[in-house]
Amino acid sequence: MEYKHDQRPSFIYTYASPDEEISLCQLEMRSFFGADAPPNLFRSKIGIDPSRSPFIRERIEVIYEGDSVAEIVEQVDQIQTHDMTFKVIYVKTNDLEPSQKIEFDEARVIERELGWHINGEADVRKPDYVFGIVTLGGRWYFGNYRKSKTVWLQHQKKPRSYSIALPTRVARAAANIAVPHPDGVKAIDPCCGIGTVLVEALSMGIDIVGRDINPFIARGARENIAHFGYDCEVALGSIADITETYDAAIIDMPYNHFSRITSEGQFSILQHARRIASKVVVIANEPMDEMLTSAGFTIADHAVARKGSFSRHIIVCL
Known part of the structure; x- marks a missing residue:
């Protein structure tokens, strides 16, 4: 796979913990990342395999970012998957206000729009590459997606x-x-x-x-x-x-x-x-x-x- 971007490596993580383990979860986050994690999701320059943590759910290794989905769409045209297949996942965990919540149908539209602009063949069942898109702090982030294995x-x-x-x-x-x-x-x-x-x-x-x-x-x-x-x-x-x-x-x-x-x-x-x-x-x-x-x-x-x-x-x- 080929793509062009000028960003230093960074990662978006989502996480969750039961109430009785919140304290333990935050201690693990401090150990990994050097600080308490904001609720639900955060960005870090530190790369941790999400499957290591019993609390981290997903990780996006950021390739592109922008102020809107439209800005991300313009950038994904640069991706070349060659003969490999791909899938795009909209990450549901975000910091949007309830009035801005993106419902199921709109999330699928975002996934399809990005998929149309990626040079490659989409495969929702067994893709070679999985990409994720998420919004955090008013900006949108797109990159390689990895889900935690329990x-x-x-x-x-x-x-x-x-x-x-x-x-x-x-x-x-x-x-x-x-x-x-x-x-x-x-x-x-x-x-x-x-x-x-x-x-x-x-x-x-x-x-x-x-x-x-x-x-x-x-x-x-x-x-x-x-x-x-x-x-x-x-x-x-x-x-x-x-x-x-x-x-x-x-x-x-x-x-x-x-x-x-x-x-x-x-x-x-x-x-x-x-x-x-x-x-x-x-x-x-x-x-x-x-x-x-x-x-x-x-x-x-x-x-x-x-x-x-x-x-x-x-x-x-x-």
Whole structure:
């Protein structure tokens, strides 16, 4: 495919989250993009695969922009798809006022008008290229469209599981918060349980290893990882035995009412985490500010994910 444009790379994202995970969603957005995201959709110079996030729904890599659909139509004449087919999608998520809302029939008209001006063959079923058009902030944007694939939903069907394991959405977000940009980053989950975080991290290409002190649980983690076609080391042993250092660690802290661990045991885990990693994402059922500070951490960010009366605190520590 060929096209001409003078724009620096930029992207339009749409996203959504359930009310109980808004805080977690915004923490993930800050980790990816360096700032809270405006509601529903936003523009960024940072390119993130939308399938990484449990909250991002779509991404348009901007090729053309203008003040009206007519300006976009004039520009798409430059696109040459050669022998490849294409499809144009009007993105429904936008910031238009209710009185300006574009209804279904008008959206189809916009798609067809753009399609008529693109040099190529349209195919709405299995196109080689998918383009998207969206309006944001009073301007229109057109470009390569990518829809998020809900990979984490497939990971819910693990051969080994237990009731207090992290939900896959929370695990995936935690992996992204710990390692938003994976190139050259080495990570560890030193209390990995059945490998929920490991599976999510591995599915996104994050370089990560795991460890657990319980031999039965460690075997379950290895089985779950292999079940989804991934591979990584899951060592048996305590976090205290780790001698290597890592760029990031993710710790789903054992909870007092779900395990026999004492507050002293939790503190020891945090001390060792501080020793082995420069950035640690801690997941706990309650705030741990005092304990984290005593362990030598600075709390850089914080979110809460709720499910009924139960809360999980996701704490970014440096």
